[in-house]
Amino acid sequence: AWQKAFALNLGQNFRMEILRLNALKLMDAEQLLTFFPYDSCLPQAKRCNAPAPEAIAWTDDKGSANEDKYPSWQALEQEMVKTFGLGERFVGSNGWAVAGRHTQSGLPLLANDPHLSIAQPSQWYAIAMRGDKLNVKGMSLVGMPGVMLGRNEHISWGATSLMGDNQDLFILDVPLKDQQAYRLDGQTQLMNSHQEQIHIRADSPKLLNKDIEPLTITVRSAEFGPIISDVVATDGKAMALRWAALDAQDTSFDAFYQLQYAQDWQAFRQALSLLGAPGLNFLYADSKGNIGAQVAGKLPVRATGDGSWPQFARSQKDDWQGYVPFEQLPSSYNPPSGYVLSANNRIASEAGVNISHEWAPETRAQRIEQLLKAAIAKAEPMSLDAMVAMQKDEVDIAAKAQLDWLVSHGVLQQVKQQTPENNHQAVTSALEVLFGWDGSYAIDSTGATVYHFWLDSFKSNLFKNVLLNNQGNQSERRLLDSLLPLVSQQSLLVLLQQDDSLWCEALKPSSCQQLLVDSFYQSIEQLVKHFDTDDVSQWQWGEVHYVEFAHQPFGQVRLLEKWFSKRFASGGSNDTLNVGSALKDDDGNYRQDFGAVFRHVFDMGSAAQDYQSWGAGQSGHFLSRFYDDKPVAFYRPFTGLTERQVVSTLLLLPGQHIAKEEGQ
Numbered sequence: 001a002w003q004k005a006f007a008l009n010l011g012q013n014f015r016m017e018i019l020r021l022n023a024l025k026l027m028d029a030e031q032l033l034t035f036f037p038y039d040s041c042l043p044q045a046k047r048c049n050a051p052a053p054e055a056i057a058w059t060d061d062k063g064s065a066n067e068d069k070y071p072s073w074q075a076l077e078q079e080m081v082k083t084f085g086l087g088e089r090f091v092g093s094n095g096w097a098v099a100g101r102h103t104q105s106g107l108p109l110l111a112n113d114p115h116l117s118i119a120q121p122s123q124w125y126a127i128a129m130r131g132d133k134l135n136v137k138g139m140s141l142v143g144m145p146g147v148m149l150g151r152n153e154h155i156s157w158g159a160t161s162l163m164g165d166n167q168d169l170f171i172l173d174v175p176l177k178d179q180q181a182y183r184l185d186g187q188t189q190l191m192n193s194h195q196e197q198i199h200i201r202a203d204s205p206k207l208l209n210k211d212i213e214p215l216t217i218t219v220r221s222a223e224f225g226p227i228i229s230d231v232v233a234t235d236g237k238a239m240a241l242r243w244a245a246l247d248a249q250d251t252s253f254d255a256f257y258q259l260q261y262a263q264d265w266q267a268f269r270q271a272l273s274l275l276g277a278p279g280l281n282f283l284y285a286d287s288k289g290n291i292g293a294q295v296a297g298k299l300p301v302r303a304t305g306d307g308s309w310p311q312f313a314r315s316q317k318d319d320w321q322g323y324v325p326f327e328q329l330p331s332s333y334n335p336p337s338g339y340v341l342s343a344n345n346r347i348a349s350e351a352g353v354n355i356s357h358e359w360a361p362e363t364r365a366q367r368i369e370q371l372l373k374a375a376i377a378k379a380e381p382m383s384l385d386a387m388v389a390m391q392k393d394e395v396d397i398a399a400k401a402q403l404d405w406l407v408s409h410g411v412l413q414q415v416k417q418q419t420p421e422n423n424h425q426a427v428t429s430a431l432e433v434l435f436g437w438d439g440s441y442a443i444d445s446t447g448a449t450v451y452h453f454w455l456d457s458f459k460s461n462l463f464k465n466v467l468l469n470n471q472g473n474q475s476e477r478r479l480l481d482s483l484l485p486l487v488s489q490q491s492l493l494v495l496l497q498q499d500d501s502l503w504c505e506a507l508k509p510s511s512c513q514q515l516l517v518d519s520f521y522q523s524i525e526q527l528v529k530h531f532d533t534d535d536v537s538q539w540q541w542g543e544v545h546y547v548e549f550a551h552q553p554f555g556q557v558r559l560l561e562k563w564f565s566k567r568f569a570s571g572g573s574n575d576t577l578n579v580g581s582a583l584k585d586d587d588g589n590y591r592q593d594f595g596a597v598f599r600h601v602f603d604m605g606s607a608a609q610d611y612q613s614w615g616a617g618q619s620g621h622f623l624s625r626f627y628d629d630k631p632v633a634f635y636r637p638f639t640g641l642t643e644r645q646v647v648s649t650l651l652l653l654p655g656q657h658i659a660k661e662e663g664q
Contacts, residue, residue: 002143010278092344093160105605108285112158121620164279170313245277272296363575400439443542542569
């Protein structure tokens with residue numbers, strides 16, 4: 001069951017299908033590509049079998065539109081992400097393996113740092129097991145027996161999210177008012193329906209509190225899968241979820257179990273052939289000097305469409321036609337380059353093998369390759385410390401490329417020329433910072449703060465201007481806010497490079513360049529107000545960007561949250577190896593609640609040299625000295641800008657050991 005929860009955390013395609021449909025309420029198909037750049041199946045293409053947005057315009061039992069309140073799809077998504085930590089949009093990971101000819105030990109190094117929801121207590125813990133046939137160590141999920149990612153005496157392995165699409169939504173034709181049947185191939189079929197009773201423990205102490213009545217819910221399912229639309233709709237429409245993880249013969253747990261015993265590449269691949277969900281891209285290294293990468297997880301063969309849109313289920317022929325054979329999944333073994341890598345980036349596959357439409361931007365993968373090539377070019381054997389330094393890297397090459405373009409096209413010079421008198425000093429200082437910025441999102445960087453606030457303002461202004469005419473009702477603005485994080489820096493740079501892009505054309509008689517200038521002044525005003533000073537040297541990234549280890553459940557309880565949850569100032573951005581993806585909180589700071597849940601580097605030349613760190617300690621018990629004894633050494637205490645945050649930091653942190661680890 002917990003393995004399936006892990007799969008659900010990484011499986012977000014069904015929610016993205018809904019988001020695509022909702023997005024069509026704001027934009028046309030061509031505009032949609034800016035937000036979903038890897039889509040090839042657009043709604044106007046007949047082969048996609050995609051429904052119109054009104055196909056899921058759910059209403060409540062009174063017949064009124066139900067887009068602005070719960071139950072709704074957007075509220076369900078928020079509930080899944082914020083309350084349960086499932087399906088964060090930026091989940092991912094970094095992983096790479098380097099051949100022995102490039103390392104100090106003469107045997108491979110393997111590095112991995114999965115990016116998932118961060119919580120306290122951690123869902124992950126370190127484990128080592130020894131027996132007559134087993135000697136394995138690494139990281140495990142609480143509730144999962146054995147090591148999921150780690151090493152034994154012969155091999156080591158890591159993984160990144162494949163971003164694979166093994167979920168599809170099917171819209172059923174429900175003709176009867178009782179909603180207990182659906183039409184398929186011209187015939188009416190009854191849905192399967194059963195009741196689940198959920199028992200709820202009484203408040204503690206039980207003697208002083210009344211018993212709580214069990215909660216009874218009705219669960220319906222069709223041939224395609226469970227009816228998930230029952231959570232948000234009661235108007236006669238039904239949407240079923242087809243998901244590889246729900247197959248009756250799911251052997252995904254067996255894959256992780258057998259990995260622990262694998263001794264070579266063949267046994268490694270044999271274990272991975274059993275994986276259904278989640279889809280993962282595995283990295284491999286062994287004690288004989290071999291490295292490799294293998295895509296694993298079931299990928300459906302579809303009758304119509306590519307899985308990016310919900311499909312109408314009119315016939316059994318609309319259902320999946322099976323799965324892509326394991327042998328057709330991408331694989332690499334001892335490549336000539338001497339390294340393999342993965343950062344949720346797009347993976348080339350055979351014709352007809354559709355892996356995903358939700359790839360992460362190429363930035364992290366490009367940065368990994370850039371650093372590896374630079375090290376190899378120096379002909380200096382790589383060490384474990386060099387791998388750790390790469391995991392800590394906070395240079396955003398996408399931001400640097402964007403800034404270089406802005407400089408070369410005179411945008412910063414135009415800002416300087418049009419600077420208003422009322423914030424002249426702050427603008428001048430901020431421009432000087434940007435001209436000297438190297439793209440680093442380090443905690444003490446002021447360039448990162450200025451750039452990030454500026455580009456955030458521009459992105460928001462551009463799309464709200466074009467799509468909402470700076471108006472829009474509450475539902476539309478909320479929808480656009482959920483879409484904006486999908487626009488990568490690469491997509492933004494592409495539209496800026498095209499003078500006649502559909503977005504810049506829509507601004508006439510103004511232009512994207514003028515909007516960039518206006519957004520710069522707006523962001524400087526925001527920063528002066530936020531920091532309560534026009535001294536740009538105080539605008540450090542770590543003062544507005546923090547990671548929160550929110551406790552479950554006491555992090556949601558007022559007064560208790562400051563004792564149980566932990567906050568640290570952190571570096572990084574969406575596109576750095578030390579990932580720092582974050583959204584603005586109510587105080588105007590950037591809150592990161594997901595990232596590297598652990599990091600490890602394995603040296604196949606010497607297990608004693610292996611490196612591991614994780615963010616929330618080995619013990620989940622608040623009174624244990626091991627509750628927060630393993631803070632990832634990438635953070636420092638978060639001072640923040642509000643009294644509540646400062647008090648929280650002072651109460652929570654025995655933080656001196658972090659500073660000592662960093663040599664500060």
